[in-house]
Amino acid sequence: MNDRNAAVPHNTEDKGWWLRHGEVLETRFVELSKAKLRLDARINPEKKNDSTVPDLIVEGVLADLKTQNTPFFTAGRYGIDPRYAVTFNRKDYERYKRLYPLIVIYFWLDWTQTEWNGNKVDYLGGFFRLPFPVLAQMIDRGAPEHTYKHRLGDTAGNAKSSFIFDVRSFEPLFVAESREAAF
Numbered sequence: 717m718n719d720r721n722a723a724v725p726h727n728t729e730d731k732g733w734w735l736r737h738g739e740v741l742e743t744r745f746v747e748l749s750k751a752k753l754r755l756d757a758r759i760n761p762e763k764k765n766d767s768t769v770p771d772l773i774v775e776g777v778l779a780d781l782k783t784q785n786t787p788f789f790t791a792g793r794y795g796i797d798p799r800y801a802v803t804f805n806r807k808d809y810e811r812y813k814r815l816y817p818l819i820v821i822y823f824w825l826d827w828t829q830t831e832w833n834g835n836k837v838d839y840l841g842g843f844f845r846l847p848f849p850v851l852a853q854m855i856d857r858g859a860p861e862h863t864y865k866h867r868l869g870d871t872a873g874n875a876k877s878s879f880i881f882d883v884r885s886f887e888p889l890f891v892a893e894s895r896e897a898a899f
Contacts, residue, residue: 741783742771745824745843748899749774753843753889770819779820780812785828788880789835794860796882799827799837802844803862803878809855812848819848823883826898841898842891844883855879 742759749757757774772779784802791801802823812819823844830837859879892898 741824742781745781745783745822746772749843752899755889770816772822774820774822777820778816778818779822780808780816781822781824783824783826785826786832787827787830787837787840788862789832789837791880794862794880796860796880798835799840800882800884802881802883804851804855804881806861806877806879809852809879813852817848817852821846821848821851823886825883839893839895839898840891841895843889844886845889846886851881854881854885 746757746759749755755774756776757772757779760770760773760778762769763771770778770780772781782802782804787798788796788801788803789798791798794801802825804821823846824842825844826841827837827839830839859881861877861879863877
């Protein structure tokens with residue numbers, strides 16, 4: 717594991733910590749986007765005043781970053797290969813649909829954990845992009861949704877459910893099949 721966006725063992729329910737950690741990853745994503753992808757990416761300047769606005773502006777378009785380091789190991793229950801499964805929170809779907817219907821979503825994958833409870837996946841890393849209207853259409857057409865049972869009584873603002881997608885249906889910007897080839 718290296719320091720670029722290594723999965724830090726931390727309580728998944730500690731939303732405040734993850735928001736702060738996400739800011740570090742957003743800055744790193746901007747750096748990598750410029751260097752590796754030649755994209756004009758920057759942190760959304762509105763974040764200085766409101767931490768809840770979308771993270772980025774990429775190629776002049778409002779964008780949000782979803783960073784995932786752990787595969788959804790049980791995605792096979794939903795007919796999706798865990799190696800390629802990504803999640804998108806229902807609460808983000810509802811918020812973007814209401815406030816940011818033309819936003820673009822970027823997924824940054826770096827499977828720092830490839831084994832859990834006897835389930836194994838091969839490493840996958842990369843940057844993937846999908847315009848929110850396409851993602852919303854996939855949801856409206858019945859994308860599988862997973863409910864987090866341990867969050868049903870959550871009061872910290874954590875998502876109670878997420879939609880599950882196969883990232884191979886997104887636009888790949890950079891894909892690494894091994895850690896050595898990643899970022």
